[in-house]
Amino acid sequence: MSARLHPQPAAACPGCLAAPVQDIVPAPEDARIALSLPTIHCQNCISAVERGLMAHPGVQDARVNLTLKRAMVRADDGLTAADLIPVLERLGYEAHELDPGALQATRTDRAGRDLLIRLAVAGFASMNVMLLSVSVWSGATDATRDMFHWISAAITLPAIGYAAQPFFRNAWSALSAGRLNMDVPIVLAIVLALVTSLWETALSGEHAYFDAALTLTFFLLAGRYLDFRTRAIARSAAEELAALEVPRAIRIGGQDSHEVAVSELGVGDLVLVRPGGRMPVDGQVVTGQSELDRSLLTGETLPVFAGPGRAVSAGEVNLTGPLTIKATAVGQDTSLHRMADLVAIAESGRAHYTSLADAAARLYAPGVHFLSALSFVGWYLWSGDLRVALNIAAAVLIITCPCALGLAVPAVTTAASGRLFRRGMLIKHGTALERLAQVDTVVFDKTGTLTTGTPEVTNLDSFSRQDRALALALAQGSAHPLSVALTKAMQDMGIEPADVRDITEHPGYGTEGTYRGQTVRLGRAAWVGATQGDRTAAWLAVGDAAPRGFLFTDSLRPGATEAVARLRQSGKQVMLISGDSPGAVQSLARRLKIDDWAAEALPQDKAERIAALTEQGHRVLMVGDGLNDTAALAAAHVSISPASALDAARVASDIVLLGQDLSPIAEACDTAQRATRRIRENFRIATLYNLIAVPLAVAGLATPLIAALAMSASSITVSLNALRLR
Amino acid sequence: MSILAYLIPISLTLGAVGLLAFVYTVRSNQYDDPEGDSRRILSDEWDDHPRP
Structure with missing residues (x-):
């Protein structure tokens, strides 16, 4: 395709911030x-x-x-x-x-590798330190204990200095922007644990939290890595979709023509577009006649005629004859890109969504600081001993530290995205699952979404055997989609072509031949002398007899009926909004049992309709593929587009359907609901552990052993709970 | 307790060896296609001299 929109960078997640940005290789x-x-x-x-x-x-x-x-x-x-x-x-x-x-596989790889190696360092260091700590807990005393603590410190300090860098960086960037995020309490806990432990060790104290600091880093890095991995897979698949349309065009210069990248085209260049090719730029037809499929831009299924002088827009598909066009607008100036601006405006509405993780962090971070500070002040006033107070404050911070909270969301999204990916759905956006779970209204586009965009002949039976044979002979001589559909349908019925001579194709009009001295034509209504109805048709004229039309409907996408039925079953309102003519939309709506439909909708109409639904308090899922859907896709609470959709539509949507089948949509809604339920459960589990362990810590009864147990147990429970989704 | 003078360095060395081995596997792209690798073991067309 022509102008490429670059996928927007993934939402600024902590894992992404941790990734080095300069590595664009x-x-x-x-x-x-x-x-x-x-x-x-x-x-x-x-x-x-x-x-x-x-x-x-x-x-x-x-x-x-x-x-x-x-x-x-x-x-x-x-x-x-x-x-x-x-x-x-x-x-x-x-x-x-x-x-x-x-x-850009290399770039993703580097960031992922970086996190993975940090994870490994934290893991191996924590294993070694844990070994030493177990000896201390099982009764090592005096000099032995001190020595073990010093060795632990020697391992822990460099390991944390390397492995916890992503947290340090995130916390610093949050603090310097005057915000609090999840990383601030993490860093505070790690640093405080290290400082008090060093102090304790220097004074031959009993409790050192080196192992806790390392396990904390390890579990949190594991969460970050999972998060990163899910996003990286989604991103690479999204890149892959962008890479699917290799942007090349044939430029005619002087005697010969060259294949060049679309980005090299300039205004005034002559471009050859072969049948089946997509217009790379906006322009005007110079030579050639053909028909254009505008369905991706407007949703209409009827091809339109194109001859010299006609303006064409980037994104239209040339159907029959080769066209030479003179570029009038390229790159950012094409109508395709102007449409993308509409998307940018509509998108701002979605930014208001707060993910569950953010909501939890907003509650959590100040709460933890407050609790820790309170226990520090309380103990200092009561005992007057700075060392005791600091130790207890550190214990509170470590025990409340959000290991489980850090794993709660990524573990679930990884499991759910993996499950949906295997079913052919690609989750592009981090919070898409959470938003999908809230959906109560589903709006479908017609052409290319519920239908495949390939025509299917409907009234073959009303033609005589001879007419069919004639039509087959003519249809075989053309590569027009209607001819191809006709040929296929008739060959399936076992019809032999009639003996038509002198078959010639007139691009943009149809095919003509001679049969027993009579001229026979198959083509556009106007060309054979018929009047165009509102349905897609190819007309057959034999001699002077009145032309008769083969009527076509768009064939349904596999799984469309099932998807609509299952969505309705689960109590969702299903709507159909299309840019196509009312007749075509109504017949499809009836076929799928959708009561609520609208036809001839302009791109703005679609977006406004969705905005109106949103204002009424509905959460709308938009499924669409065309450029005319992009604004609606961006305006909806959450959006899905098929992989066959235009680049711009895929960029605007949160989820991409990789296969042909539509049926996973209903399942995705279920999975999303279950995923959200798991996330909430995970938060509850994490809170429960805190409810048990925090009073102990505040009371000064927590030991490094209790901290380690609470931390590991809650992290593991949370991960196992997430795995139930797979 | 003098045994500790041997055991602790040994345990640390073993940990370091494990870490280095892991870093090596990461650097030689062994985690690029976990799904495929887990299935390739079922293939009859093994390669005695895999390309680096």
Whole structure:
């Protein structure tokens, strides 16, 4: 496709902040062929794909990555993805070319690796220190205890200095911005634990919290890593979707034409758009005649005629004949990009959503500081001993420290996103699941969402055998989608084509031939002398007889009926808003039993409709694919788009449906509700542990052993609870 | 208790060895495709000389 919108950076999560930003590494020099394989799922798929690719001449190396559902191929220079895709399709695997430049795998890798190594350092250090601490708890005294404490300190200080850096950095950036976040109490607890423990050790004290500080870092880093991993997978898959449409165009200059990147096109350039290709820029047709599919921009299914002088917009698909267009607007100035501005305006409404984790942190952080400060002051006034008071304040901070809280959300989202990813849904946004759980109204777009956008002939039975044979002969001579659909339907019925001679295709109009001295035509209404109705049709005219139309409807997307039925069953209101004509929308609404529908809706209408629903207190899920849906997608509480959608629509939506099937939508709602329930349960579990342990800490009865037990037990319970979702 | 003079360095060394081994696995991309790797063991087409 033409103008590419870059996916917005993921929400500023702590894990993302921890990732080094400067590591934007360009794609590797030996840019290989990257293929997306959305349907692979098992060992047989891996072997079949790798074997098939390796058997192809010119392929040097092929490696499948099942986690990312992707194959990387190193091949000789002349070989392109277009040569390999048919190979895989013959094997039965859907394959798409990816733009290796858009896959910034290296960058994601580095940040993930960085976190993973910190996690490992914290893990190994805490194991060693725990070993020493167990000896202390089981009765080591005097010099032995002191020595163990000193060794612990020697391990802990450098380990924390390295592993806890992400927290230090986040806390510092929050404090310097005058805010409090989850990392501030974490850092305070770690630092206070280290200081008091060092002090205690120096005074040959009994309690040192080195192990607690390390386990704390370890569990929290584990939460961060899970969080990061989920986002990285979503991000790489989102990048992959952006990379699916390799932005190239054919520029005609002087004698010959060159394939160039869309970004290199300038105003006034002549661009050749082949049948089946998408307009890379806004422009005007110079030569050629064809029909244009505008469904992604407007939702209308009827193709429109295009001849010299007609203005075209980026994103329209050329159907029949080659067109040469003169660019009038490129890149940021195309109508495609202006639409994206609409999205930016609509999106601001969603920023108000506060995630459960943020809500918890907002309650939690001040509470913990207050409690800790209170116990410090209380003990200092009562005993007058600074050392005791400081020790108790540190114990309170450590015990209340949000290990479980830090794991509560990421563990659940990782499990839920993994489950949905396996079902073909990609969660792009961190809080999308929480918002999806609240949905009570679902708004569908028609063309390309509930329907596949491929036509299906409906009234074949009303034609005579001879007419069908004639139509088949003519349809075979054209690559127009209606002709292709007609050919397929009739071949399935076993019809033989009639003996039509001199078949010629008139791009933009139809196909013409001679049959027993009569002219026969199959094509547009106006061309064969019929009047255009409001339904998609291809007209057949035999000689001077009155033309008759083959009527088409859009074929339903698999799972559409099931998805709508299940959503209604679960008590949600289902609506259909389309830019198509009322006739087409009504027949689909009736087929799917949707009572509430609207046709001929402009992009603004859709967004306003959703805004109105939101004002009435509904939580709206918008499912749409076209450019005309983007504003509505962004305005909705949460939005889903199919992978076949335009870039702009996918960027605006929170969840992308990777496969053809729509049925996972209903399941996603259920999973989201269960996920939110688990998150709340996890918060409750964490609070329960705190309720037991905090009074002990405030009373000065907490020991490092109790702290370690409470911390590990709550973290493990929370993780296990999250795993129940898988 | 002089045994501790041996045991503690040994335990620390073993921990360090484990850590280094882990860092090595991370650096050699062994966590890039956990899903695929767990399935590849079922393949008959093993490779005695895998590419680095």
